[in-house]
Amino acid sequence: MQRRLRGLQKHQETDRLLQLLHTMSNCHRRSVLALLRVQAKLPTSLPFIRHRPKRRKGSFELSFLVIGGQKCGTTWLHTMLQKCKQLSLPNQKEVHFWDWHYKKGFDWYTRQFGYPDYNTTNANIKQPLYGEITPDYVVLGSSTIAEIHRCFPDLKVVFVARDLVDRAWSAMIMELRDQNMGLNAGEFADGVIGGKDSKRAKTATVSTAQQRRMRQLSSPSSQPDSYYLDRLRNTTHNSRSDYATSLNHWYEHFPTDSILLIDYNEIKANPRGILEKIAMHIGVDEVIAKQYVNDLDDEEVRQRVNAAAKRDSKDGDSSSSLSQRPRLKKQLESHLRPYAMEFNTLLKNKGYSWTLNDYSQEK
Secondary structure (H helix, E strand, O other), X not given: OHHHHHOOOOOOOHHHHHHHHOOOOHHHHHHHHHHHHHHOOOOOOOXXXXXXXXXXXXXXXXXXXXXXXXXXOHHHHHHHHOOOOOEEOOOOOOOOOOOOOHHHOHHHHHHOOOOXXXXXOOOOOOOOEEEXXXXXXXXXXXXXXXXXXXXXXXXXXXXXXOOHHHHHHHHHHHHHHHHOOOOOOOOOOOOOOOOOOOHHHHHHOOOHHHHHHHHHHHOHHHOOHHHXXXXXXXXXXXXXHOHHHHHHHHHOOOOHHHEEEEEHHHHHHOHHHHHHHHHHHOOOOHHHHHHHHHHOOXXXXXXXXXXXXXXXXXXXXXXXXXXXXXXXXXHXXXXXXXXXHHHHHHHHHOOOOOOOOOOOOOO
């Protein structure tokens, strides 16, 4: 290992360094990086070498990511896309590899898709299009997005945009409910892989009376307006409301035609058309995409599969509860108006004809 290091100079080319490191075992690689950080003052981590962007033919290829938004119909979308025979998604939504489980390694990630060991995969067998839906990916940092692009330069990205007030309100109601299940503010557990304690498991351990009490505490009316305004200003919700800033980080690394922006209202108005558009964007053959959509029955397409939405309806629809608090709604609109306007500008610049409500006074 020391002989390999003798040829390295302090400011050697990154490609040469990568080539050398890829010939080493994981153990040696960690030792070399530790030594290089001291001798050459390299960054504390070189994340892009861990997942080997130069992969052999026939190895795992991530074809698409649905990166958001949170509370924008992505659970429904996950359920529907699983029915397309040319696609392969994890059984459970929200893998959170690129933010929470990154250190578990690339082999762990591929196993979430049921992907076989690439050392035994027949390169001649056509693989399905692998992809996943994790709404929090939209707020990933630029360096992580850059790594995703290095690993999967042909990746297709999908983002669903919902009215900012409706989305934020729904997310805060979900957060409130989660807190009463024992999660900290800012943590979400719906459909997440790898969580230590699921909300369902926690609910199963308490009595019916306790569950009723939890629902009462989780009701939107249990908190004053100041609670929701404080939570909206928190980074957790504020960052997820700033669509334009987050998406611009993705546009820095992926070409415009690789990113598809979807109007949440169109999911309700034309669910079949949206499914076909998304399927074709992420690489499904046109004939297969049309057949896939035609084979879905109406009830299946229009059913509301988001568990959080169903639970909200038990205690009164969350949107209607906001309409009963006009002062709070106006304050939410005032805070979110700049984000809506910035996103609408982005939509125009990218060639889209639809816009979000920007809560202008004349509307």
